[in-house]
Amino acid sequence: MAHLDLTAAPPRDGAEWPQGAAYMDGAFMPASEARLPASDWGYRRSDVTYDVVGVWDGCFFRLDDHIARFRASMDRLRLRPRESNAEIREILIECVRRSGLRSAYVAMDCLRGTPPPGAPRLPSSARPWLLCQALPWTWVASPEQQRRGVTLMIPEVRRIPMSSFDARVKNFHWGDLTEGLFEAEAEGADFPILLDGDGHVTEGPGFNVFSVSGGVVSSPRSGALEGITRRSVFELCEEIGVPFQQRDISEAEFVAADEIFCATTAGGIWGARRIGERVLGNDAPGPLTEQLRTRYWRRRADGWHATPVTV
Amino acid sequence: MAHLDLTAAPPRDGAEWPQGAAYMDGAFMPASEARLPASDWGYRRSDVTYDVVGVWDGCFFRLDDHIARFRASMDRLRLRPRESNAEIREILIECVRRSGLRSAYVAMDCLRGTPPPGAPRLPSSARPWLLCQALPWTWVASPEQQRRGVTLMIPEVRRIPMSSFDARVKNFHWGDLTEGLFEAEAEGADFPILLDGDGHVTEGPGFNVFSVSGGVVSSPRSGALEGITRRSVFELCEEIGVPFQQRDISEAEFVAADEIFCATTAGGIWGARRIGERVLGNDAPGPLTEQLRTRYWRRRADGWHATPVTV
16 A cells, blocks of 8 residues: 655745634634633533534645534524624635645634623523634644554443434533543543443544444444544545445444544544454554545545635 | 512722632633633533632632532542642632622633643643632522522423533533523523433523422432532521432422422522423412522521631
8 A cells, every 4th residue: 555645734934823823703813812701601601513624735625515514503503603604714714824824723613602791691692703713733643543543442431412412513512522531541542432322332532433344334323423524434435336324333343343443524534453452453454444544635635625725 | 578688799999800800820810801722622622610609798608618519520520720729719719809899700610721732632631720700790590580480491402411421520511501591492481401311300501400399308319510509408408497308300290399499609599480381389489499598598698608708
């Protein structure tokens, strides 16, 4: 397999804000100056939704898909900022332009705001607002972890159920995922994969998961974000003629899979080499995982779903 | 029943920051200047715990109990700020002093902080820090709502289960409570009371609940914050010889109760006059509720569990 170079491109020479650029409710600023009022319910009640789109080598990946999902999340939480989708698109591009970053993690958050004082303090009485940031690229799994394959584990903590919070709305209710990260660290594993209350696999902290068994790619049906990189994985599967499905996956079935891999915006696709006590394959990412991963980055380089950041 | 005057005392004349005072990681400032880095995981992953203690007529209520619970919450989330309990106590008192407020909502938050860049970005690699604020008093239920009694409803959304996040750790994972507030508003009710996945009553947005049936006061055993005002309610019950218990309460039993009331730091004790379609008593708070509520404020005025804010 050809060597995959995952070195993020450096910022443009003479860039205005190479440590990152932000937009807060109408104003652009260096990301380091983006600070939230401590009173905002986006913090104080985690009453906020967000999305993240990646820029690699000067191109957004699936920019409009991310904005569409962000709008669906905002609608679900009844968050209506003043900016239209077209304006959000321009703001994100402008943040990347001003940062001069050619590889960037580009976040869009919509916060509830602060309701006026006096009871009753209702979320409907606040004015939601937009925070956007173009930040230097960060990997969920480092290139070295991706090359070797990561180690996974199943923690005790269970994913917050859909009856309490709709996991399809990208959110900062990370208490379960954070607890899972602590459990993984205590066991010496890289990442936790959380089960739901019925014992089905859901997702990891910030990424979707997939199992490969008998040549079929499976990913959880419920309890996880409807990942846009996951959608891309399914498209890649179609391109190479590999069957895929979304369905309930039990812990036992997941752990016994031929291959396991993960996918997210800030990381693409990467394989696991272990889950709990079990060594997968020869302690390395599996062949289908590597085929998808290589194809993903090659298709990206070809301009797949790309929106160039024109300077 | 004697008239209960719940007018918050005005700030001291010549107060430095009557709109509120804050402490952020070592520095005091007006509350309006307390702004969080958008990168902090306290916001970005709601990786934060908090507590709130009330000041009424120049006295904290159960100050050390709140600090002890705050410490237990921090320990549970492995959040270790540099301040000791004794230092937190001094900081809270100093915030109230500088604000000049004689009735205040005093919040202490411990945020995870921002881990250094580069994968793996683990919560254990961040430095947690403290945000404290003394803000002008706000009521969860207004004095008028308290006088008339509030209207409650049971929403569709379910409280986040203990297996996903320990509700005894005071937290900003309010997505379920916020959804409940929207459901309540759509039905024209004041507040939602959420059930858990088993159909048992848990709590409302920011307050504990109680039912009174056959002269016995009951409050949920699980899935709710271990409220300090709830503890005070139990102490008041003891003082007047009313039996009380913590146990599972089904929706059917709750709705059929003789009386229902609520309790929280920012509101004391207040009764309900309706729940869903059912009118409680004569569409007003019940007699035991009113007895406890009056006694609560009288005991407060007597210096019960009080720590004076010395200027």
